[in-house]
Amino acid sequence: NAALEEARVILANDNATQEEVDASFARLATAMHMLEFLKGDKAELQDLVDSTADLVEGNYTEESWTALQEALTNANTVLNNENAMQEEVDEAYDNLQAAINGLEEAEVVDKSLLEAMVNKVLGLEEDKYIASSWQAMLPELEAAQEVLGNEKATQAEVDEACDALTRGYLNLRLKPNKDLLQSLINKANGLNSASYTAKTWAVVENEVIKAQAVLEDPEASEAEVKAAENALTKALEGLEMKSVEPVKAGDTTAGVKTGDAVSMMYPLLGLAIASLGFYGNKKRKRVN
Template sequence: VLEADITAAVDALYDAIYGLVYRADISELEALVLKGDGIVENADQYIQNDAWTSFETVLAEAKTVLEDANATQDAVDTAAEDLAAAISALRLIPDKDALEALIGEAEAINTNKYTAKSVATMKAALSTAKAVLNDAEATEEEVADAVEALENSIDGLVEKSTSTSSKGSTSANVGNAYGAAGVVSASQSVAANAYVVSDTTVNFNLKRGSAYCFKMTVVNGNAMTPGFTVGNGDVLKTQFVAKVGNDSYYRVYAIGTPGQSTGVYTTLPGQNAVKHCTVTIG
């Protein structure tokens, strides 16, 4: 063997060694692809918009890079960054239960009792709330803003008889103030044979952060408004909404922790409290 041949072989071996490239670290990309697959399995929980379409495309591209044994580290890192950004852009379908309940309460209010200006404000907020409710791509922030705006407009209704007072300050009976134990005070008029009929008598679960509206009808008690209370004010917060004839509407908010429950009661002057149902935080 000639020395020149040996030298050439050594040079070739060195070139081959120096030309070796480490396989890319794909651990981060693998984790993101796994997360992406989990999201696809729960696609019905996400808003199907342009961000979702982009996510599906980027996920497919990431899988192609992952399957390429010769993919460079730069290619792997770029695929991971793109997929992480696509996942971050996705939006979950927000819970609209509280918004839907609040819209129902607003529509039940007898607006004839309130000033035109305050009613117009509420109707504008109600219109916006309905648009958000029907918007399949509404974000959680938009839903929360719609709830807050509608609540504020309801609380801001002004009775025609008291031009400077909101409906929450006309009397203890129709106030929107929350009692320490979630109690709305009862009317002082007495009717021994009067009783209250609730539109809800079946026990049910209410998701934390959601709201529910009760309609309490006083029978044989002209102009009476029942007191409305819950057994544990740390589980449900109560609020008077409106009175239409013998029907009184009360809203409860689920503020307790999942698994907690409390009874819903009404009282009439001179009578014992009557339990209508039990609400459990879901």
């Protein structure tokens, strides 16, 4: 329009120079030539750009999503260019459509089992379990929590972490109840060794030593505690009292084995009381 207006003014000017005429002609010819470049129709391109608004990045692979973003950037540049020609619009449309078609869905990773396993372990009370088994499980718990928080973790990584944590959980060992074992040890320690035969007492002493070791072992298993209880119980049941040798009449030198004094005391005391009773009855008969 500007070139055409200028050309009309010069055409009506009889005093216009040849240079002015030539310059105006060239300007108008160039402007007319530019009219051959039609303005691109952007309606379809705009519709295609709008169709990508509902796409979610997390549903697609990183590479295919990046390609889409690049195509979208170029398409918006063309849309914002008032002088964009149809060729540019068509090219932007084709590139964007190719990027949309090239979107690759990301693997849907199911972390529900892993999350449930992590929550189960986190709900356990550490002091109820044998320390070594608890410490062995902790690295698996930490690894599982890391995978759980990793948005890019694959299903294989999730499954592997879940399996490892499950094994760690199953390998946990509860601390056994040692109350009965302690009671048996106390019972054995409360007995008087002098009252029993050396052979059977030696068995008890040996089992008490073993039971004490199990009692003080923080790593002792339920089976070990039960075995110690059974062995000590059997040893206590097998105790044999020392026999008391009869004292011959008139023998005041009958030997008493070391440790027999206590066991001999009560029979002798009974004999003395019986003798006093007999003597008293005899004296009353004489008086009568």
